[in-house]
Amino acid sequence: MHTALPLITFLVCLFTFHNLQRKEDIRRLFLWCAVSWGVYAVFSVELLSLVNGVTSINLTAIWLVPLLLLVFFLYRLMRKGHRFSMPRFEKPQSWAEIGLWFGIGVVLFLTALVAWKSPPQTWDSLNYHMSRVAHWAQQSALRHYPTGIEVQNNMAPGAEILVLQTYVLSASDDWVNFIQWFAMLASTIGVTWLAAQLGVGRLGQVLAAVFTVSIPIGIAEATSTMTDYVVAFWLVCVAAEGLCVIRDEVSNIGLLMLASSSGLAILTKPTAYAFLLPFAILVGWHLIRNLPYGPVVRYAVMGFIIALLLNLGHFSRNTEIYGNPIGPDDRFDQHANQLLSLRGMVSNFVRNTAMHLQTPSPHVNKAIALGVQWLHEGLDLDVNDVRTTAAGRFKVTVPRMNENSAGNPLHAFLILVVFGVILWRRKSLNSRLIEFAGTLFASALVFSFLFKWLIFGTRLQLPFFVLSAPLVGGIIGCDSKKRFAPVIGFILLVASLPWLLSIDSRPIIPSEGRTLVDSIFEESRMNLLFANGNYLLEPARDMIIRISEAECLEIGLMLAGNSLEYPFWTLLGAPQDDLHLEWIVKGTYSSVLAREDFAPCAIICENCSFADQTFRGLTLAHKRAPYSLYLRE
Numbered sequence: 001m002h003t004a005l006p007l008i009t010f011l012v013c014l015f016t017f018h019n020l021q022r023k024e025d026i027r028r029l030f031l032w033c034a035v036s037w038g039v040y041a042v043f044s045v046e047l048l049s050l051v052n053g054v055t056s057i058n059l060t061a062i063w064l065v066p067l068l069l070l071v072f073f074l075y076r077l078m079r080k081g082h083r084f085s086m087p088r089f090e091k092p093q094s095w096a097e098i099g100l101w102f103g104i105g106v107v108l109f110l111t112a113l114v115a116w117k118s119p120p121q122t123w124d125s126l127n128y129h130m131s132r133v134a135h136w137a138q139q140s141a142l143r144h145y146p147t148g149i150e151v152q153n154n155m156a157p158g159a160e161i162l163v164l165q166t167y168v169l170s171a172s173d174d175w176v177n178f179i180q181w182f183a184m185l186a187s188t189i190g191v192t193w194l195a196a197q198l199g200v201g202r203l204g205q206v207l208a209a210v211f212t213v214s215i216p217i218g219i220a221e222a223t224s225t226m227t228d229y230v231v232a233f234w235l236v237c238v239a240a241e242g243l244c245v246i247r248d249e250v251s252n253i254g255l256l257m258l259a260s261s262s263g264l265a266i267l268t269k270p271t272a273y274a275f276l277l278p279f280a281i282l283v284g285w286h287l288i289r290n291l292p293y294g295p296v297v298r299y300a301v302m303g304f305i306i307a308l309l310l311n312l313g314h315f316s317r318n319t320e321i322y323g324n325p326i327g328p329d330d331r332f333d334q335h336a337n338q339l340l341s342l343r344g345m346v347s348n349f350v351r352n353t354a355m356h357l358q359t360p361s362p363h364v365n366k367a368i369a370l371g372v373q374w375l376h377e378g379l380d381l382d383v384n385d386v387r388t389t390a391a392g393r394f395k396v397t398v399p400r401m402n403e404n405s406a407g408n409p410l411h412a413f414l415i416l417v418v419f420g421v422i423l424w425r426r427k428s429l430n431s432r433l434i435e436f437a438g439t440l441f442a443s444a445l446v447f448s449f450l451f452k453w454l455i456f457g458t459r460l461q462l463p464f465f466v467l468s469a470p471l472v473g474g475i476i477g478c479d480s481k482k483r484f485a486p487v488i489g490f491i492l493l494v495a496s497l498p499w500l501l502s503i504d505s506r507p508i509i510p511s512e513g514r515t516l517v518d519s520i521f522e523e524s525r526m527n528l529l530f531a532n533g534n535y536l537l538e539p540a541r542d543m544i545i546r547i548s549e550a551e552c553l554e555i556g557l558m559l560a561g562n563s564l565e566y567p568f569w570t571l572l573g574a575p576q577d578d579l580h581l582e583w584i585v586k587g588t589y590s591s592v593l594a595r596e597d598f599a600p601c602a603i604i605c606e607n608c609s610f611a612d613q614t615f616r617g618l619t620l621a622h623k624r625a626p627y628s629l630y631l632r633e
Contacts, residue, residue: 002056003170005063010037012070018087019077026087027193031237032253034186035261038162038234039310040066042267045161046313049141056168093202096486100206103493107213108185110500110508114223115177117520118506119529120566122403125225126533128152130173130566133164137575144317146594147583149561153590154318154327158234158268159227171575176225183229184222187466188212190236195470195477197243198433203485204477208469210489214496215411215465217458220403220503231268232463235275237261239436239467242283246432248290255299256306258283263307267314270326270335271460274447275467278439321589328589337452338387343379347388348448350375355458356412358399365396372396392455401514402504404456408465410495414488415468418475433474440467505531526571533564539624540564544571546622547602550631556584556600556616563606584616603630 013033014026021029044062048054078084092098120130132152135145142161144153159179166175191212192205200208212218221229241258244250262280265272287296308315315325322328337344354372359365372394376383383394400406422429422437444464454460477485501508506528507515517523517531530537547555555572559565572579582598585591603618605628613620618630 002060002063003166003175005060005067005169006037006041006165009063009067009070010034012067012074013037014087016070016074019074019082019085022085025193025196026089027189027196028240029087030186030189031193031240031261032257034233035237035257035264038158038264039260041165042158042161042264042310045142045164049143049313052140054136054140054142054164054168056171059165059169090202092206096489097203097206100210100486100489100493103490104188104206104209104213107219107493107496107500108188111184111219111222112178112181114503114506114508114520115181116174117528118177118223119525119570120173120176120225121505121529121531122224122226123532123564126529126564126566127562128155128565129160129225129227130163130176131569132157133160133167133176134566134569134574134581136160136164137168138580142313142317144321144590144593145583146585146588146590146592148557148559148585148588149563149565150328150589151331154322154331156227156267156269157314158264158266159225159230161267162230163225167575173570177223180224180226180229181222183233184213184218187229187233187236190233190240191466191469191473194236194240194243194436194467195473197240197247198436198470198474199430200470200474200477204473206473207477207485207489208473210492211411211414211469211472212466214492215462216399216401216408216496216499217403217406217462218466219496219499220401220406221459221462223503223506224403226403226459227269228271228459228462231265231272232466234261234265234268235272235463236466238265238276238279242279243432243436245283245286246435248286250287250291255303259303259306260310262303263310266307267311271447271451271463274450275443275463277446278442282435282439321592335390335452335454337448337450339381339385340449343381344388345445345449347376347379347381347383347385348451348453349445351383351394351453352444352448352457352461353412354394354396356407356409356461358397358407358409360398362398365398369394369396388452390452390454394453394455399498400504401499401502401511405458406499407458410492411465411468414472414476415465418468418472421475422471433471437471440464440471443467529567529570530564536564536567536626539627540567540571542622542624543604543627543629544568546629546631547572550602550621552601552631553579554598554600554602555579555581556598556603557581558584558603558605558608560606568604601632604628605630 010033013036014030017029017033018026045054048058092101120126128149128151136142139145147153162179163176167173188209191208195205195208218229238258238261241254244254262276265276287299318325318327326332337348350372354368357368373383399409426434476488502511502515504514505516506520508519510519517527520528569581584603585594603615607626608628615630618632620628621631622629
């Protein structure tokens with residue numbers, strides 16, 4: 001029951017907000033509750049970390065406090081004569097709307113099913129997302145720790161802090177995928193509110209929701225513990241309150257939510273900066289136009305302080321170890337664009353766009369790639385210039401069901417059409433829609449200016465696609481005969497089926513020769529865990545069998561920087577109080593945090609080639625590539 005406390009608290013918060021602000025749209029109140037919930041989750045874990053108090057008992061108490069206070073407040077409100085009101089939703093007005101909402105429900109149901117049946121399995125999740133969660137749970141705090149995978153410490157932790165809540169409260173990883181799934185659900189609600197503020201009608205709002213739930217890379221992310229959907233949702237909250245400012249609806253609570261959601265987005269992923277900057281300029285411009293300078297400065301300072309406070313814990317921990325709040329310089333150089341010029345921005349923008357122009361025809365894809373290469377020759381740049389490329393070589397592939405590199409070809413095509421229509425009809429469209437479209441386009445340019453192109457970059461662009469949904473709904477949904485939008489909506493839903501049913505590493509219906517495992521209903525959870533690295537399953541299991549036979553609970557880790565660490569936690573039965581895993585490292589930034597008195601009874605070493613059969617007093621007990629196991633005799 002206590003595992004569901006955060007969700008119950010959120011729902012009670014929504015009922016409370018609704019009964020206090022009955023004239024406010026329930027979708028805006030939903031976003032307010034989500035932001036309040038996120039802020040409370042972050043601050044509570046940061047405070048508990050100061051006393052090593054991130055435990056199941058303490059988190060249960062932390063969530064019981066607001067829950068009981070909200071229930072008591074509602075009770076007092078009713079005692080004073082206020083009639084309790086449940087949120088109401090408008091019924092669909094046509095069979096087309098009913099069909100589209102049904103399709104949205106099917107997508108949400110199937111993604112929830114996959115999220116429930118699948119363990120965390122994305123390579124990055126097993127490398128650092130879930131590994132850092134396991135370390136935090138072990139030490140009951142968000143402290144940095146010695147590791148050979150430095151991104152476990154220095155990467156923005158916002159999404160993982162939320163995952164930590166479910167991991168500790170349930171003492172398992174059964175629910176960890178639902179943080180991203182909830183972000184998808186919440187974004188779907190949020191984009192309908194964004195569309196409404198842009199003056200889009202009911203059918204266009206439904207189409208915006210359909211567009212969001214059918215994004216291929218979004219479907220893949222919604223069933224994982226990656227972080228891009230979480231940052232996309234916080235940016236939807238930022239855009240929602242930013243549009244309220246554009247509509248001259250400036251309020252203290254609205255600006256508080258704007259600042260809080262901005263801070264949460266920054267805390268979740270650095271890519272948020274690219275989207276926040278254009279929206280900050282737009283909001284600032286409207287505030288300056290409509291308010292005296294004094295209040296504008298006050299709002300700006302307060303917003304900066306709120307966003308800083310949300311990130312202060314992580315920034316201070318990074319500064320202590322790396323000398324700056326972002327992380328080590330080499331990590332910054334790896335992803336930050338080093339050609340800060342018009343040529344560099346155009347190169348990244350074109351390649352980021354072309355990644356989504358995938359077709360089933362290899363010949364067409366090659367032609368697109370050659371066109372991009374020809375453009376780069378005109379720019380006097382190599383298409384794989386190391387100054388603008390983080391990893392991989394540029395190419396355009398057929399559509400993939402891979403969670404790391406799935407493109408969004410149909411959605412990209414619709415966005416290109418919609419932006420073309422907006423440019424063509426700019427004089428007849430309302431100013432809010434034009435400003436929103438311009439700001440979103442600017443965010444794509446800023447993203448391309450700040451960050452290098454990456455072969456796995458389609459997932460980094462998920463916020464752009466989600467924020468484009470209201471524009472697609474607004475332009476396509478304005479068909480006066482209400483015929484075109486439903487057709488597009490149903491096409492999007494049908495086109496999403498391959499990603500819904502057959503993601504490579506966690507398919508509902510496997511595809512022979514493509515999917516990596518059998519159906520999630522037939523495969524064991526362990527096989528699904530190792531789906532993206534099944535060659536490591538047997539070697540890792542061999543290590544754990546011998547550690548268990550030795551009844552060893554103090555284990556040292558010596559793995560490569562891009563290795564799968566989290567499976568060892570799962571195989572050893574984490575989280576449990578008497579189990580302790582710790583890295584043995586030298587020469588890394590975080591090695592200064594290593595405990596000199598750490599004396600493990602087992603060490604798992606990857607690709608080790610020691611001349612001696614002993615290491616740190618332990619004897620080589622088993623070896624199966626790529627692992628060696630040293631045990632105390």
